[in-house]
Amino acid sequence: MEHFDGAAVAATETFVPARLLDFLLRLEATRTTDAVWDLFLDLAHGLELTVVDYVYATDFRNWEQAQFIRTTFTSDWLERLRAYPHIRDTSNFRMHGCRYLTPLKIGPAYLPLMGEISDDKRRHVHLAAEQGLNAGVAFPLRMGDPGHAALIAFGGSHGAEAFDALLTRHGWTLHAAALAGHARYAELFKTEFVKRNHLTPKQKELLRLVGHGMMDKQIAHALGISFSAVRQRLSSVQAKTGAQNRADLAALAARIGLVPDPLLKAHGDDLTVFVCTGDGRTGTEVRPPRACAHEAAE
Structure with a gap:
C-alpha cells in the first residue's frame, strides 16, 4: 500500500483496521469535496x-445558517419537511450535534432507548425510516472555527441487534473516518470557494490585495488600473460572494488562504512558544542558537 505521494505505508501505520487505513489513504489523494463525499x-x-x-x-x-447538506435521502425528504415544518427543530443535528460530541444511535430501532420524546421528534424518526434509516449512528463534528459544527450519520434498514453488532466491529472505523473526512471536506470546501463563486483571476487578485489591507488607491496602483475600475471590481466581487463590506472581503481572503492566517504568523527565527510544559512551567521561548560572528563569516 502507498500514500498519495508514492511513499510506502510503514509497518507502524498499519495497526488501524484495514478498512479505515484504506479510507485514510484514499482520503489523502482527494482534491475535491465531491471526491470526499464519494469516499463516504x-x-x-x-x-x-x-x-x-x-x-x-x-x-x-x-x-x-447551513452551509451545505449532502444526503442520500431523495428529494421527497424536502417535501416532507415542508409538510411538517416543526420537525426541523427535532433533527439530530440541532438537538444533539450542535451541543454535544458523543456519537448517537438513531432510527426507529432505538426508539425504546430514547425515553420520552415529542410527537414531532417521533414523526421525524419515522419519516427518516421511510428513507431507509431504521437504525444508524450519528457523529457530531467540529471545526477549528468558532461556531461551526457538523454531523454525519450512517445507517440502513438493520434491526437494533444487527446494527449493534456492526458498531462493535466497525464503530471505530466509522468514527475516525467521519472526523478525518470532515476535516478534509472542510479544507477543500474553502479552496473551492473561488470556483464555486465564479471569481475571475482578476477578481481573485483583488480579493487577495484587500486581504492584505490595501486601500483602493493602493490597489489601483498595484494593478495598474483606475480607481473607478477598482470600485467596480469590488462591487462585482461583493455581489458574487455575498460580502457586505470590505471587512467581509478581507475575512474571506484569509479564510480561503489567499493571505496568511493572522493567528498563525510566521517567525523568521523559528520561534517556539511552550504554553505549558509537563513540570508546570509556562511561557518558555526556544530559539535556535545563533551562529557566532566568526562562524557567520566563515
Whole structure:
C-alpha cells in the first residue's frame, strides 16, 4: 500500500483496521469535496449501509445558517419537511450535534432507548425510516472555527441487534473516518470557494490585495488600473460572494488562504512558544542558537 505521494505505508501505520487505513489513504489523494463525499458513500456501501446524511452549519447558534447538506435521502425528504415544518427543530443535528460530541444511535430501532420524546421528534424518526434509516449512528463534528459544527450519520434498514453488532466491529472505523473526512471536506470546501463563486483571476487578485489591507488607491496602483475600475471590481466581487463590506472581503481572503492566517504568523527565527510544559512551567521561548560572528563569516 502507498500514500498519495508514492511513499510506502510503514509497518507502524498499519495497526488501524484495514478498512479505515484504506479510507485514510484514499482520503489523502482527494482534491475535491465531491471526491470526499464519494469516499463516504463507498465506506457506507462496503458495510451495507444505504444512508449517509451530512450537514455542516457555519453557526450552530443559528442553525438555519447551513452551509451545505449532502444526503442520500431523495428529494421527497424536502417535501416532507415542508409538510411538517416543526420537525426541523427535532433533527439530530440541532438537538444533539450542535451541543454535544458523543456519537448517537438513531432510527426507529432505538426508539425504546430514547425515553420520552415529542410527537414531532417521533414523526421525524419515522419519516427518516421511510428513507431507509431504521437504525444508524450519528457523529457530531467540529471545526477549528468558532461556531461551526457538523454531523454525519450512517445507517440502513438493520434491526437494533444487527446494527449493534456492526458498531462493535466497525464503530471505530466509522468514527475516525467521519472526523478525518470532515476535516478534509472542510479544507477543500474553502479552496473551492473561488470556483464555486465564479471569481475571475482578476477578481481573485483583488480579493487577495484587500486581504492584505490595501486601500483602493493602493490597489489601483498595484494593478495598474483606475480607481473607478477598482470600485467596480469590488462591487462585482461583493455581489458574487455575498460580502457586505470590505471587512467581509478581507475575512474571506484569509479564510480561503489567499493571505496568511493572522493567528498563525510566521517567525523568521523559528520561534517556539511552550504554553505549558509537563513540570508546570509556562511561557518558555526556544530559539535556535545563533551562529557566532566568526562562524557567520566563515
